[in-house]
Amino acid sequence: MLLMNESPEHRQPLEPPDAAVLDVAAAAQVERYLRTRQGHAQTPLVSLRSLAGEIGVAGILVKDEGQRLGLGSFKALGGAYAVIRLLLEKAEAELGRPVDLSELHSPGVRAVAAQMTVACATDGNHGRSVAQGAQLVGGRSAIFVHAGVSAERVAAIGRFGAEMIRVAGTYDDSVREAARVAHEKGWTIVSDTSWPGYERIPGLVMQGYTALVREALRQMPEPPTHVFIQSGVGGIAAAVAGHLAIELGEKRPVFVVVDPARAACLFESARAGRRVTIAHAEPTVMAMLECYEPSLVAWRVLARVADAFMTVDEDDAISVMKRLANPAGRDPAIVAGESGGVGLAGLLQAIADPAAKAALRLDGSSRVFLVNTEGATDPSKYAEIVGATPSAVASRTGAGHE
Numbered sequence: 001m002l003l004m005n006e007s008p009e010h011r012q013p014l015e016p017p018d019a020a021v022l023d024v025a026a027a028a029q030v031e032r033y034l035r036t037r038q039g040h041a042q043t044p045l046v047s048l049r050s051l052a053g054e055i056g057v058a059g060i061l062v063k064d065e066g067q068r069l070g071l072g073s074f075k076a077l078g079g080a081y082a083v084i085r086l087l088l089e090k091a092e093a094e095l096g097r098p099v100d101l102s103e104l105h106s107p108g109v110r111a112v113a114a115q116m117t118v119a120c121a122t123d124g125n126h127g128r129s130v131a132q133g134a135q136l137v138g139g140r141s142a143i144f145v146h147a148g149v150s151a152e153r154v155a156a157i158g159r160f161g162a163e164m165i166r167v168a169g170t171y172d173d174s175v176r177e178a179a180r181v182a183h184e185k186g187w188t189i190v191s192d193t194s195w196p197g198y199e200r201i202p203g204l205v206m207q208g209y210t211a212l213v214r215e216a217l218r219q220m221p222e223p224p225t226h227v228f229i230q231s232g233v234g235g236i237a238a239a240v241a242g243h244l245a246i247e248l249g250e251k252r253p254v255f256v257v258v259d260p261a262r263a264a265c266l267f268e269s270a271r272a273g274r275r276v277t278i279a280h281a282e283p284t285v286m287a288m289l290e291c292y293e294p295s296l297v298a299w300r301v302l303a304r305v306a307d308a309f310m311t312v313d314e315d316d317a318i319s320v321m322k323r324l325a326n327p328a329g330r331d332p333a334i335v336a337g338e339s340g341g342v343g344l345a346g347l348l349q350a351i352a353d354p355a356a357k358a359a360l361r362l363d364g365s366s367r368v369f370l371v372n373t374e375g376a377t378d379p380s381k382y383a384e385i386v387g388a389t390p391s392a393v394a395s396r397t398g399a400g401h402e
């Protein structure tokens, strides 16, 4: 289902604090931080030429975040970056002088980190990033997971030395519980979602994501005409759309936000014309997108820079995972976890619906940009759905990377 953005704010400039979070200078700073990270490498931009020919567009480029910083998803860019930024700020306050990133591992800064506990709620990927950031700087982390987070995902976070806390209920319950306990214990919440009165840290998390857009723009021969990005609370969609709008101005692409039909909080907010919390439905296979309330900052950005919102069904997400694993023609295989290929599911749905295709002006000259936001972050689930292990699929990958 497709809904064009009818908000009175549509195509208005971003509010100055949001523009400052997502602008070019901020993204350059993120990349500077990234270059100091062990295991940092640009992720591939994969061209799906055969698929583009099949559906009648000029090109499909997929930024494949499956190997980002060894964490398996783009979330590696956000949480850990915010933890490092927060530690340096705390060190400046305690040492009473400016502290540069190059001092991150100095004894003085390590001593400040040893006193710091960062906490968050997670579906899996964000918590892994926060825990990795805490371990990197020598601090502690406490990660809250709801009942639906698989044991495999919990173990993957625990490997970074995090204290793992199970919470009954859904993702939103875990967000509330993390905030409550952190307040009680004096921990710093590093959340990937924001709410009234809590915007700055989630803004840093979103700022971290802009690095993937910078890389992609350098990897592309020319900017895209269309972008489809999947959304949980809307952070990645807002970071990509906001940064592209600032960088490209009037030449920015048509931007579409794609929600799971069972957890369509951005779509319903667009329909209502304001940020709304939706009722819980059945769990979705798109586990990382199962959010019922948009991030306040992300919504504010998307109301201005998203052009359309759409929903996709469970079968669509499963079918794109299989399609990316067993691609058409000479396209390389991509290992996409349950939430990774959802932008492509949105594109395929829009192409198949003449009214949506016309409304989005998709045609033979369209250059579409997508993000495979995760690899097989839950390998057994991946193998169950695709019928092959992630490594068997990855071994088929190779040709076609730009």
Ligand SMILES: Cc1ncc(COP(=O)(O)O)c(C=O)c1O
Pocket (backbone or CB within 6 Å): 073, 074, 075, 123, 125, 126, 192, 230, 231, 232, 233, 234, 235, 236, 237, 288, 289, 339, 340, 373, 374
């Ligand atoms: C793999 C993956 N894709 C997409 C998203 C959605 O990101 P956001 O919640 O910022 O909208 C997430 C969030 O955890 C994720 O892990």
